[in-house]
C-alpha cells in the first residue's frame with residue numbers, strides 16, 4: 333500500500349456552512365487540502381454544477397455534509413428533499429466509485445420508525461415515518477450500493493451554536509416566553525456538531541491508512557452517550573440561561589399529539605454505537621457533558 337500524503341490529498345467538502353460542515357472544515361484540515369462548497373455556489377439539485385466541481389477538484393475524499401434538513405417543510409417539498417438527500421449523494425457515490433475515492437456521508441435516526449425500546453443497531457430494519465427520513469434512507473442505500481469506499485455516519489438530534497437547531501430555538505424562546513411546552517415522549521441523544529466533526533476526522537484518518545477499504549465501508553451510528561427526551565433537553569437548555577435574562581418560568585412536558593406538526597417523528601431514536609467503537613475506538617461523551625462543553629466553549 334502507498335498511502336497518499338496529507339499534503340497531496342484533496343478533500344472536497346460539501347455543506348461547509350451547515351452545523352456539521354462548519355466544524356468539519358477545521359477538523360479535516362490536518363488530513364489534506366480542503367475544498368469547501370455550499371449552496372448556492374453549488375446546488376445539489378443541479379447535476380451539472382455538482383459534476384463540474386467534482387471534476388475540477390478531483391478529490392480522493394468527498395465529505396458530504398450538505399442536506400435538506402427542514403423536516404416539516406420536506407412534507408410539502410418531498411421532491412426537492414429527494415433531489416438533495418437521495419439523488420445528489422447517488423451521483424457523488426458513482427463518481428467516487430470510478431475514482432476509488434472515499435465518500436463520507438451523513439444519515440439520520442429518522443430512517444427508523446422508533447418502535448424499538450432497546451438501542452437500534454445498524455442492521456435493524458429501517459422504516460422512516462416522514463419524507464425527510466425517506467429521502468435520507470434512499471441516499472444511504474445509493475451510497476452503500478454504489479461500491480465506492482464509504483463511511484455513512486448515522487447521527488441524531490444534532491445541535492450547535494450556528495444554523496437552525498433545537499438548542500438555539502430553546503435559548504431564544506427561554507428569553508421570549510414565560511412557558512414552554514415540549515414533547516416528552518420522543519427519546520434520543522442530543523449530539524454536539526463539533527464532536528461529530530472530530531470523530532469523523534479521526535475515523536477517516538484511520539481508514540485512509542488501512543488496507544482494504546471494503547472492510548471498513550458501511551453505516552456507523554454516531555451520537556453522544558446517554559438518552560433523554562426533547563422536554564428534558566429543553567429544561568437543561570433553559571436552566572443554562574442566566575436568571576436575569578430568562579423570561580421562561582416553566583417548561584411543561586406534553587405528548588407528541590399536543591404539538592401538531594406536518595411530519596411525524598420517531599418515539600425512540602436511541603442508537604447503539606458499539607460498531608463505531610469496535611472499528612475506530614471512538615466513544616463520544618454523554619449528552620449532558622457535551623451540552624455543558626458546547627455552552628461554555630462558544
Ligand SMILES: NC(=O)C1=CN([C@@H]2O[C@H](COP(=O)(O)OP(=O)(O)OC[C@H]3O[C@@H](n4cnc5c(N)ncnc54)[C@H](OP(=O)(O)O)[C@@H]3O)[C@@H](O)[C@H]2O)C=CC1
Nearest residue numbers: 347349350351352371375376398399401438440487489490
Ligand atoms: N440536524 C440534525 O439534527 C441532524 C442532521 N443529520 C444529518 O447530518 C448532516 C449534516 O446536518 P446539519 O449540519 O445539521 O445540516 P444543516 O442544515 O446545518 O446544513 C446543511 C447544509 O446543506 C446546505 N444545502 C441545503 N440545500 C442544498 C442544496 N440544494 N445544494 C447544496 N447544499 C445545500 C445548506 O445550505 P442552506 O443553509 O443555504 O440551505 C447547509 O449549509 C445531514 O446529512 C443531515 O441530514 C442527521 C441527524 C440529525
Ligand SMILES: Cc1cn([C@H]2C[C@H](O)[C@@H](COP(=O)(O)OP(=O)(O)O[C@H]3O[C@@H](C)C(=O)[C@@H](O)[C@H]3O)O2)c(=O)[nH]c1=O
Nearest residue numbers: 401403440441488489490498501513514515562591597
Ligand atoms: C420548538 C418546539 C419543538 N417541539 C418538539 C417538536 C419535535 O417533536 C421536537 C424537536 O423539534 P425540532 O423541529 O427542532 O427537531 P427536528 O427538526 O425534528 O430534529 C431532527 O432534525 C433532523 C434533521 C434529524 O435528522 C433528527 O435527528 C432530528 O434532530 O420538539 C416542542 O415540543 N415544543 C417546542 O416549542
